Amino acid sequence: MTIETTSLNFNELGLSEPIQRAIADAGYTTPTPIQAKAIPQVLSGGDLLAGAQTGTGKTAGFTLPILHLLSQKPLSEVAKGHPRCLMLTPTRELAAQIEESVKTYGKYLPLTSTVIFGGVNANPQIARLKKPLDILVATPGRLLDHANQKNVDLSGVEILVLDEADRMLDMGFIRDIKKILAMLPKQRQNLLFSATFSDEIKALADGLLHNPGFVEVARRNTASELVEQTVHMVAQSHKRDLMSYLIKHHDWKQVLVFTRTKHGANRLAEKLIKDDIQAAAIHGNKSQGARTKALAQFKDGSMRVLVATDIAARGLDIDQLPQVVNFELPNVPEDYVHRIGRTGRAGSSGAAVSLVDREELKLLKDIEKLIKREIPKVHVEGFTPNANPEPEAPRAPRQPHGRPRKQQGKPQGQPQNAPSKILSEAARHQAMPQSALFTPPSPNRHQPNRQNVNRQNANNGNASRGNTNSTHRSGGRGR
Protein backbone atom coordinates (compact mmCIF):
# COMPACT_ATOMS: atom_id res chain seq x y z
CA MET A 1 0.00 0.00 0.00
CA THR A 2 1.35 3.36 -0.90
CA ILE A 3 -1.35 5.14 0.95
CA GLU A 4 -0.73 4.12 4.48
CA THR A 5 -3.70 3.18 6.51
CA THR A 6 -4.14 3.03 10.23
CA SER A 7 -5.43 0.40 12.60
CA LEU A 8 -8.55 2.47 13.06
CA ASN A 9 -11.83 1.80 11.38
CA PHE A 10 -13.92 4.52 9.79
CA ASN A 11 -16.79 3.67 12.12
CA GLU A 12 -14.69 4.75 15.10
CA LEU A 13 -14.34 8.35 13.99
CA GLY A 14 -17.75 9.59 14.98
CA LEU A 15 -19.07 10.11 11.46
CA SER A 16 -22.79 9.74 10.98
CA GLU A 17 -24.27 6.55 9.58
CA PRO A 18 -25.12 7.87 6.08
CA ILE A 19 -21.52 8.95 5.66
CA GLN A 20 -20.18 5.64 6.91
CA ARG A 21 -22.43 3.88 4.45
CA ALA A 22 -21.09 5.98 1.57
CA ILE A 23 -17.53 5.26 2.68
CA ALA A 24 -18.27 1.55 2.73
CA ASP A 25 -19.88 1.77 -0.71
CA ALA A 26 -16.67 3.32 -1.99
CA GLY A 27 -14.80 0.32 -0.64
CA TYR A 28 -12.91 1.93 2.23
CA THR A 29 -12.72 0.58 5.74
CA THR A 30 -9.63 2.15 7.21
CA PRO A 31 -8.69 5.82 7.32
CA THR A 32 -5.29 7.06 6.20
CA PRO A 33 -3.15 8.82 8.82
CA ILE A 34 -4.18 12.29 7.70
CA GLN A 35 -7.82 11.24 7.82
CA ALA A 36 -7.48 9.68 11.25
CA LYS A 37 -5.87 12.86 12.55
CA ALA A 38 -7.85 15.50 10.69
CA ILE A 39 -11.37 14.11 10.95
CA PRO A 40 -11.69 14.41 14.77
CA GLN A 41 -10.11 17.86 14.63
CA VAL A 42 -12.58 19.09 12.05
CA LEU A 43 -15.50 17.48 13.85
CA SER A 44 -14.53 19.39 16.99
CA GLY A 45 -15.36 22.58 15.13
CA GLY A 46 -12.00 24.27 15.50
CA ASP A 47 -9.63 25.66 12.93
CA LEU A 48 -7.05 23.36 11.42
CA LEU A 49 -3.65 23.74 9.87
CA ALA A 50 -2.75 20.57 7.99
CA GLY A 51 0.49 19.64 6.34
CA ALA A 52 -0.27 17.04 3.75
CA GLN A 53 0.69 16.27 0.21
CA THR A 54 -1.76 15.11 -2.33
CA GLY A 55 -2.09 11.38 -2.42
CA THR A 56 -2.39 11.10 1.33
CA GLY A 57 -6.16 10.98 1.31
CA LYS A 58 -6.52 14.53 2.51
CA THR A 59 -9.54 15.34 0.37
CA ALA A 60 -11.65 12.83 2.27
CA GLY A 61 -9.91 14.09 5.40
CA PHE A 62 -11.84 17.33 5.16
CA THR A 63 -14.79 16.29 3.02
CA LEU A 64 -16.08 13.62 5.40
CA PRO A 65 -16.18 15.65 8.63
CA ILE A 66 -17.56 18.70 6.81
CA LEU A 67 -20.43 16.62 5.46
CA HIS A 68 -21.05 15.43 8.98
CA LEU A 69 -21.05 18.90 10.47
CA LEU A 70 -23.30 20.38 7.81
CA SER A 71 -25.78 17.53 7.99
CA GLN A 72 -26.24 18.11 11.70
CA LYS A 73 -28.19 21.22 10.86
CA PRO A 74 -31.24 20.56 8.66
CA LEU A 75 -31.27 22.22 5.29
CA SER A 76 -34.65 23.74 6.05
CA GLU A 77 -33.04 26.03 8.61
CA VAL A 78 -30.57 27.36 6.12
CA ALA A 79 -31.18 30.27 3.81
CA LYS A 80 -31.27 29.34 0.16
CA GLY A 81 -28.53 30.43 -2.20
CA HIS A 82 -26.07 30.76 0.62
CA PRO A 83 -23.31 28.21 0.51
CA ARG A 84 -22.43 27.05 4.01
CA CYS A 85 -19.07 25.63 3.05
CA LEU A 86 -16.57 27.05 0.59
CA MET A 87 -13.65 24.99 -0.69
CA LEU A 88 -10.99 26.84 -2.70
CA THR A 89 -8.46 24.98 -4.78
CA PRO A 90 -5.87 26.02 -7.37
CA THR A 91 -6.81 24.18 -10.55
CA ARG A 92 -10.09 23.52 -12.28
CA GLU A 93 -9.52 19.79 -12.50
CA LEU A 94 -8.83 19.61 -8.79
CA ALA A 95 -11.99 21.55 -8.07
CA ALA A 96 -14.01 19.11 -10.15
CA GLN A 97 -12.39 16.18 -8.45
CA ILE A 98 -13.09 17.49 -4.96
CA GLU A 99 -16.70 18.15 -5.77
CA GLU A 100 -17.00 14.59 -7.04
CA SER A 101 -15.68 13.43 -3.71
CA VAL A 102 -18.29 15.57 -1.93
CA LYS A 103 -21.01 13.99 -4.04
CA THR A 104 -19.65 10.48 -3.48
CA TYR A 105 -19.54 10.72 0.29
CA GLY A 106 -22.62 12.86 0.60
CA LYS A 107 -24.86 10.70 -1.51
CA TYR A 108 -27.04 9.60 1.42
CA LEU A 109 -27.29 13.09 2.85
CA PRO A 110 -29.73 15.83 1.87
CA LEU A 111 -26.87 18.20 1.11
CA THR A 112 -26.24 19.94 -2.18
CA SER A 113 -23.00 20.93 -3.86
CA THR A 114 -21.63 22.42 -7.03
CA VAL A 115 -18.33 23.38 -8.56
CA ILE A 116 -17.41 26.74 -10.08
CA PHE A 117 -14.40 27.46 -12.27
CA GLY A 118 -13.37 29.50 -15.27
CA GLY A 119 -13.02 28.51 -18.88
CA VAL A 120 -16.64 27.50 -19.20
CA ASN A 121 -19.90 29.32 -19.76
CA ALA A 122 -20.84 31.20 -16.62
CA ASN A 123 -24.59 31.13 -17.22
CA PRO A 124 -25.25 27.57 -16.05
CA GLN A 125 -23.20 28.39 -12.98
CA ILE A 126 -25.31 31.47 -12.32
CA ALA A 127 -28.47 29.41 -12.66
CA ARG A 128 -27.09 26.81 -10.27
CA LEU A 129 -26.06 29.42 -7.73
CA LYS A 130 -29.66 30.62 -7.52
CA LYS A 131 -30.74 27.28 -6.13
CA PRO A 132 -30.11 25.90 -2.65
CA LEU A 133 -26.49 25.13 -2.10
CA ASP A 134 -24.57 23.79 0.85
CA ILE A 135 -21.09 23.17 -0.47
CA LEU A 136 -19.38 25.27 -3.09
CA VAL A 137 -16.07 24.11 -4.55
CA ALA A 138 -14.30 26.72 -6.66
CA THR A 139 -11.16 28.13 -8.18
CA PRO A 140 -10.62 31.69 -6.95
CA GLY A 141 -10.88 33.70 -10.19
CA ARG A 142 -14.32 32.69 -11.36
CA LEU A 143 -15.69 32.66 -7.85
CA LEU A 144 -14.58 36.23 -7.34
CA ASP A 145 -16.20 37.08 -10.64
CA HIS A 146 -19.51 35.67 -9.46
CA ALA A 147 -19.18 37.26 -6.07
CA ASN A 148 -18.52 40.69 -7.57
CA GLN A 149 -21.55 40.31 -9.79
CA LYS A 150 -23.62 39.28 -6.80
CA ASN A 151 -24.33 35.89 -8.30
CA VAL A 152 -23.35 34.28 -5.06
CA ASP A 153 -23.67 35.40 -1.48
CA LEU A 154 -20.78 34.26 0.67
CA SER A 155 -22.06 35.78 3.90
CA GLY A 156 -23.44 32.45 5.08
CA VAL A 157 -20.22 30.46 4.88
CA GLU A 158 -19.67 28.49 8.05
CA ILE A 159 -16.66 26.48 6.93
CA LEU A 160 -13.81 27.56 4.66
CA VAL A 161 -11.26 25.17 3.17
CA LEU A 162 -8.10 26.38 1.46
CA ASP A 163 -6.74 23.35 -0.32
CA GLU A 164 -3.20 23.30 -1.70
CA ALA A 165 -2.70 26.71 -0.18
CA ASP A 166 0.99 26.83 -1.07
CA ARG A 167 0.19 26.18 -4.68
CA MET A 168 -2.47 28.86 -4.70
CA LEU A 169 0.07 31.35 -3.41
CA ASP A 170 2.58 30.20 -6.02
CA MET A 171 0.00 30.86 -8.66
CA GLY A 172 -0.55 34.39 -7.49
CA PHE A 173 -3.97 33.85 -5.99
CA ILE A 174 -3.25 35.65 -2.76
CA ARG A 175 -5.03 38.83 -3.78
CA ASP A 176 -8.09 36.97 -4.94
CA ILE A 177 -8.13 34.91 -1.79
CA LYS A 178 -7.89 38.00 0.39
CA LYS A 179 -10.82 39.56 -1.45
CA ILE A 180 -12.87 36.41 -1.03
CA LEU A 181 -11.98 36.18 2.66
CA ALA A 182 -13.27 39.71 3.12
CA MET A 183 -16.71 38.58 1.93
CA LEU A 184 -16.99 35.80 4.47
CA PRO A 185 -18.53 36.19 7.90
CA LYS A 186 -16.05 36.53 10.73
CA GLN A 187 -17.48 33.65 12.65
CA ARG A 188 -16.53 30.49 10.80
CA GLN A 189 -14.34 27.41 10.85
CA ASN A 190 -11.17 27.54 8.74
CA LEU A 191 -9.15 24.64 7.38
CA LEU A 192 -5.86 25.25 5.62
CA PHE A 193 -4.09 22.48 3.77
CA SER A 194 -0.60 22.96 2.44
CA ALA A 195 2.23 20.67 1.43
CA THR A 196 4.86 23.16 2.52
CA PHE A 197 5.09 25.90 5.12
CA SER A 198 6.82 28.91 3.67
CA ASP A 199 6.82 32.22 5.49
CA GLU A 200 3.96 33.32 3.31
CA ILE A 201 1.88 30.32 4.24
CA LYS A 202 2.64 31.00 7.87
CA ALA A 203 1.58 34.60 7.45
CA LEU A 204 -1.62 33.54 5.77
CA ALA A 205 -2.31 30.99 8.48
CA ASP A 206 -1.62 33.54 11.23
CA GLY A 207 -4.17 35.92 9.81
CA LEU A 208 -6.74 33.26 9.05
CA LEU A 209 -6.69 30.65 11.77
CA HIS A 210 -7.61 30.96 15.44
CA ASN A 211 -5.95 28.53 17.82
CA PRO A 212 -5.70 25.97 15.07
CA GLY A 213 -5.15 22.32 15.63
CA PHE A 214 -2.18 21.08 13.69
CA VAL A 215 -1.85 17.80 11.88
CA GLU A 216 0.91 16.67 9.61
CA VAL A 217 1.73 13.49 7.80
CA ALA A 218 5.00 12.41 6.32
CA ARG A 219 5.87 13.75 2.96
CA ARG A 220 5.07 11.29 0.34
CA ASN A 221 8.48 11.46 -1.28
CA THR A 222 10.05 9.60 1.57
CA ALA A 223 7.30 7.02 1.55
CA SER A 224 7.03 6.34 -2.15
CA GLU A 225 9.17 3.24 -2.13
CA LEU A 226 6.59 1.49 -4.24
CA VAL A 227 7.17 3.78 -7.16
CA GLU A 228 10.07 2.28 -9.06
CA GLN A 229 12.11 5.18 -10.38
CA THR A 230 14.56 5.09 -13.25
CA VAL A 231 16.37 7.52 -15.51
CA HIS A 232 17.19 7.19 -19.19
CA MET A 233 19.92 9.51 -20.36
CA VAL A 234 18.92 10.86 -23.77
CA ALA A 235 19.47 13.94 -25.88
CA GLN A 236 16.50 16.24 -25.93
CA SER A 237 16.27 15.88 -29.70
CA HIS A 238 15.83 12.13 -29.40
CA LYS A 239 13.27 12.10 -26.65
CA ARG A 240 10.18 11.99 -28.79
CA ASP A 241 11.43 9.00 -30.75
CA LEU A 242 12.39 7.28 -27.52
CA MET A 243 8.96 7.96 -26.09
CA SER A 244 7.23 6.15 -28.94
CA TYR A 245 9.74 3.36 -28.65
CA LEU A 246 9.25 2.93 -24.92
CA ILE A 247 5.48 2.86 -25.13
CA LYS A 248 5.52 0.22 -27.86
CA HIS A 249 8.49 -1.74 -26.58
CA HIS A 250 7.11 -2.08 -23.06
CA ASP A 251 3.56 -2.26 -24.32
CA TRP A 252 2.52 0.34 -21.76
CA LYS A 253 -1.22 0.22 -21.52
CA GLN A 254 -1.52 3.62 -19.98
CA VAL A 255 1.01 6.30 -19.30
CA LEU A 256 0.97 9.87 -18.04
CA VAL A 257 3.78 11.92 -19.58
CA PHE A 258 4.89 15.26 -18.16
CA THR A 259 6.49 17.92 -20.32
CA ARG A 260 7.99 21.22 -19.27
CA THR A 261 6.04 23.40 -21.67
CA LYS A 262 2.59 23.54 -23.21
CA HIS A 263 4.11 23.62 -26.67
CA GLY A 264 6.21 20.59 -25.82
CA ALA A 265 3.11 18.74 -24.70
CA ASN A 266 1.41 19.46 -28.01
CA ARG A 267 4.40 18.41 -30.05
CA LEU A 268 4.81 15.15 -28.21
CA ALA A 269 1.13 14.28 -28.44
CA GLU A 270 1.23 14.95 -32.19
CA LYS A 271 4.30 12.77 -32.58
CA LEU A 272 2.72 9.89 -30.67
CA ILE A 273 -0.47 10.11 -32.68
CA LYS A 274 1.62 10.05 -35.84
CA ASP A 275 3.17 6.83 -34.54
CA ASP A 276 -0.31 5.33 -34.05
CA ILE A 277 -0.29 5.76 -30.30
CA GLN A 278 -3.49 7.16 -28.89
CA ALA A 279 -2.54 10.34 -27.11
CA ALA A 280 -3.96 13.65 -25.98
CA ALA A 281 -2.37 16.74 -24.49
CA ILE A 282 -3.68 18.61 -21.47
CA HIS A 283 -2.46 22.05 -20.44
CA GLY A 284 -3.63 25.52 -19.63
CA ASN A 285 -3.90 26.71 -23.21
CA LYS A 286 -6.36 24.00 -24.16
CA SER A 287 -10.03 24.80 -23.99
CA GLN A 288 -11.71 23.63 -20.85
CA GLY A 289 -13.76 21.27 -22.98
CA ALA A 290 -10.66 19.64 -24.38
CA ARG A 291 -9.12 19.43 -20.92
CA THR A 292 -12.15 17.79 -19.40
CA LYS A 293 -12.52 15.38 -22.30
CA ALA A 294 -8.88 14.34 -22.31
CA LEU A 295 -8.87 13.71 -18.59
CA ALA A 296 -12.14 11.80 -18.68
CA GLN A 297 -10.90 9.58 -21.50
CA PHE A 298 -7.65 8.95 -19.72
CA LYS A 299 -9.41 8.15 -16.47
CA ASP A 300 -11.82 5.70 -18.07
CA GLY A 301 -8.98 4.00 -19.87
CA SER A 302 -9.97 4.82 -23.42
CA MET A 303 -6.97 7.13 -23.88
CA ARG A 304 -3.59 5.44 -23.74
CA VAL A 305 -1.30 8.42 -23.27
CA LEU A 306 -1.98 11.73 -21.59
CA VAL A 307 0.72 14.33 -22.20
CA ALA A 308 0.51 17.00 -19.54
CA THR A 309 2.24 20.06 -18.20
CA ASP A 310 2.46 20.47 -14.47
CA ILE A 311 -1.23 21.29 -14.53
CA ALA A 312 -1.62 17.58 -13.80
CA ALA A 313 1.31 17.25 -11.43
CA ARG A 314 -0.61 17.62 -8.22
CA GLY A 315 -3.65 16.06 -6.78
CA LEU A 316 -5.10 14.37 -9.80
CA ASP A 317 -6.27 10.97 -8.81
CA ILE A 318 -6.10 8.53 -11.67
CA ASP A 319 -7.12 5.08 -10.64
CA GLN A 320 -4.46 2.40 -10.95
CA LEU A 321 -2.11 4.38 -13.15
CA PRO A 322 0.93 2.14 -13.59
CA GLN A 323 3.34 4.40 -15.43
CA VAL A 324 4.48 8.01 -15.30
CA VAL A 325 7.15 9.51 -17.55
CA ASN A 326 9.01 12.75 -17.05
CA PHE A 327 9.67 13.75 -20.63
CA GLU A 328 11.59 16.63 -19.14
CA LEU A 329 12.50 17.04 -15.52
CA PRO A 330 10.51 19.68 -13.67
CA ASN A 331 12.24 22.94 -12.82
CA VAL A 332 11.30 22.64 -9.19
CA PRO A 333 12.46 19.41 -7.55
CA GLU A 334 9.34 19.17 -5.42
CA ASP A 335 7.27 18.86 -8.58
CA TYR A 336 9.09 15.64 -9.39
CA VAL A 337 7.67 14.15 -6.23
CA HIS A 338 4.21 15.39 -7.08
CA ARG A 339 4.43 14.05 -10.61
CA ILE A 340 5.52 10.56 -9.72
CA GLY A 341 2.92 10.59 -7.00
CA ARG A 342 0.29 10.20 -9.74
CA THR A 343 1.26 6.55 -9.86
CA GLY A 344 1.53 4.03 -7.08
CA ARG A 345 -1.67 5.29 -5.55
CA ALA A 346 -4.36 3.51 -3.58
CA GLY A 347 -2.52 0.32 -3.02
CA SER A 348 -1.03 -0.34 -6.43
CA SER A 349 2.58 -0.19 -7.45
CA GLY A 350 3.87 2.14 -10.09
CA ALA A 351 6.87 3.08 -12.14
CA ALA A 352 8.30 6.46 -12.99
CA VAL A 353 10.76 6.93 -15.84
CA SER A 354 12.58 10.19 -16.45
CA LEU A 355 14.16 11.12 -19.78
CA VAL A 356 17.14 13.25 -18.92
CA ASP A 357 19.27 15.27 -21.28
CA ARG A 358 22.72 16.19 -20.03
CA GLU A 359 21.48 19.77 -19.76
CA GLU A 360 19.15 18.54 -17.05
CA LEU A 361 21.75 16.83 -14.88
CA LYS A 362 21.72 19.62 -12.36
CA LEU A 363 17.97 19.28 -12.00
CA LEU A 364 18.43 15.56 -11.55
CA LYS A 365 20.96 16.12 -8.80
CA ASP A 366 18.60 18.49 -7.04
CA ILE A 367 15.86 15.89 -7.22
CA GLU A 368 18.11 13.13 -5.92
CA LYS A 369 19.11 15.37 -3.08
CA LEU A 370 15.50 16.06 -2.23
CA ILE A 371 14.41 12.44 -2.28
CA LYS A 372 17.66 11.38 -0.63
CA ARG A 373 18.45 8.66 -3.07
CA GLU A 374 20.14 8.14 -6.39
CA ILE A 375 17.83 7.24 -9.21
CA PRO A 376 19.34 4.40 -11.23
CA LYS A 377 20.27 5.19 -14.81
CA VAL A 378 19.00 2.42 -16.96
CA HIS A 379 20.04 1.67 -20.49
CA VAL A 380 17.29 1.35 -23.07
CA GLU A 381 17.84 -1.86 -24.92
CA GLY A 382 17.45 -1.81 -28.67
CA PHE A 383 16.87 1.88 -29.20
CA THR A 384 19.14 3.77 -31.53
CA PRO A 385 18.32 7.39 -32.25
CA ASN A 386 17.03 8.01 -35.77
CA ALA A 387 17.03 4.30 -36.47
CA ASN A 388 13.88 3.19 -34.74
CA PRO A 389 10.87 4.09 -36.79
CA GLU A 390 9.27 0.92 -35.44
CA PRO A 391 10.46 -1.03 -32.44
CA GLU A 392 11.30 -4.67 -32.84
CA ALA A 393 8.41 -6.92 -32.11
CA PRO A 394 8.46 -8.16 -28.54
CA ARG A 395 9.86 -11.65 -28.23
CA ALA A 396 6.78 -13.23 -26.79
CA PRO A 397 3.53 -12.47 -28.53
CA ARG A 398 1.29 -10.28 -26.43
CA GLN A 399 -1.87 -11.82 -25.16
CA PRO A 400 -4.83 -9.64 -25.94
CA HIS A 401 -5.82 -9.63 -22.32
CA GLY A 402 -7.39 -6.32 -21.44
CA ARG A 403 -5.77 -3.91 -19.10
CA PRO A 404 -4.60 -5.64 -15.97
CA ARG A 405 -5.95 -2.99 -13.71
CA LYS A 406 -5.17 -4.57 -10.43
CA GLN A 407 -1.56 -5.45 -10.71
CA GLN A 408 0.19 -6.74 -7.69
CA GLY A 409 3.59 -7.70 -8.98
CA LYS A 410 6.27 -5.65 -10.60
CA PRO A 411 5.20 -2.56 -12.44
CA GLN A 412 4.75 -2.90 -16.15
CA GLY A 413 7.64 -0.67 -16.98
CA GLN A 414 10.32 -3.26 -16.40
CA PRO A 415 9.70 -6.60 -18.00
CA GLN A 416 11.97 -9.29 -16.70
CA ASN A 417 13.80 -9.60 -19.96
CA ALA A 418 14.85 -5.98 -20.05
CA PRO A 419 18.45 -5.94 -18.98
CA SER A 420 18.90 -3.06 -16.64
CA LYS A 421 22.36 -1.67 -16.94
CA ILE A 422 22.78 0.58 -14.04
CA LEU A 423 25.72 2.81 -14.64
CA SER A 424 26.82 5.74 -12.67
CA GLU A 425 26.24 9.10 -14.21
CA ALA A 426 29.95 9.66 -14.34
CA ALA A 427 30.57 6.42 -16.12
CA ARG A 428 27.99 7.13 -18.72
CA HIS A 429 28.31 10.75 -19.26
CA GLN A 430 31.96 11.38 -19.33
CA ALA A 431 32.94 8.22 -21.11
CA MET A 432 30.79 8.57 -24.18
CA PRO A 433 29.14 11.11 -26.35
CA GLN A 434 25.42 11.45 -25.91
CA SER A 435 24.77 9.98 -29.32
CA ALA A 436 26.32 6.73 -28.17
CA LEU A 437 24.14 6.32 -25.16
CA PHE A 438 21.61 4.10 -26.83
CA THR A 439 23.78 1.74 -28.77
CA PRO A 440 23.71 -1.69 -27.21
CA PRO A 441 26.45 -1.97 -24.64
CA SER A 442 29.60 -3.62 -25.86
CA PRO A 443 31.69 -5.73 -23.46
CA ASN A 444 34.30 -3.06 -22.86
CA ARG A 445 31.61 -0.69 -21.73
CA HIS A 446 30.72 -2.94 -18.84
CA GLN A 447 31.93 -1.37 -15.68
CA PRO A 448 30.39 -3.43 -12.97
CA ASN A 449 32.62 -1.92 -10.32
CA ARG A 450 31.00 1.38 -10.89
CA GLN A 451 27.49 0.18 -10.65
CA ASN A 452 26.92 1.34 -7.18
CA VAL A 453 29.13 4.33 -7.07
CA ASN A 454 27.62 6.52 -4.47
CA ARG A 455 28.13 10.01 -5.57
CA GLN A 456 29.19 11.88 -2.49
CA ASN A 457 29.37 15.16 -4.27
CA ALA A 458 25.74 15.20 -5.14
CA ASN A 459 25.25 18.56 -3.56
CA ASN A 460 28.43 20.36 -4.31
CA GLY A 461 27.57 23.93 -4.81
CA ASN A 462 23.93 23.63 -5.61
CA ALA A 463 21.88 24.73 -2.73
CA SER A 464 18.26 23.83 -2.98
CA ARG A 465 16.49 25.67 -5.69
CA GLY A 466 14.16 27.95 -3.90
CA ASN A 467 11.27 28.95 -6.06
CA THR A 468 12.28 32.50 -5.57
CA ASN A 469 10.43 34.24 -8.31
CA SER A 470 7.18 32.44 -8.16
CA THR A 471 5.31 34.21 -5.48
CA HIS A 472 5.43 37.91 -5.97
CA ARG A 473 3.23 38.63 -8.88
CA SER A 474 2.11 41.62 -6.99
CA GLY A 475 0.47 43.14 -10.01
CA GLY A 476 -1.74 40.13 -10.26
CA ARG A 477 -3.96 40.09 -13.25
CA GLY A 478 -4.59 43.75 -13.59
CA ARG A 479 -8.22 44.19 -12.94
Add this chain to the structure above:
DNA sequence: AAAAAAG
Protein backbone atom coordinates in the same frame (compact mmCIF):
# COMPACT_ATOMS: atom_id res chain seq x y z
C1' DA B 1 11.96 30.03 -16.49
C1' DA B 2 7.23 27.70 -16.84
C1' DA B 3 2.76 26.90 -15.52
C1' DA B 4 -1.78 27.85 -13.46
C1' DA B 5 -6.07 31.13 -13.25
C1' DA B 6 -10.95 35.66 -15.28
C1' DG B 7 -11.82 37.10 -20.01
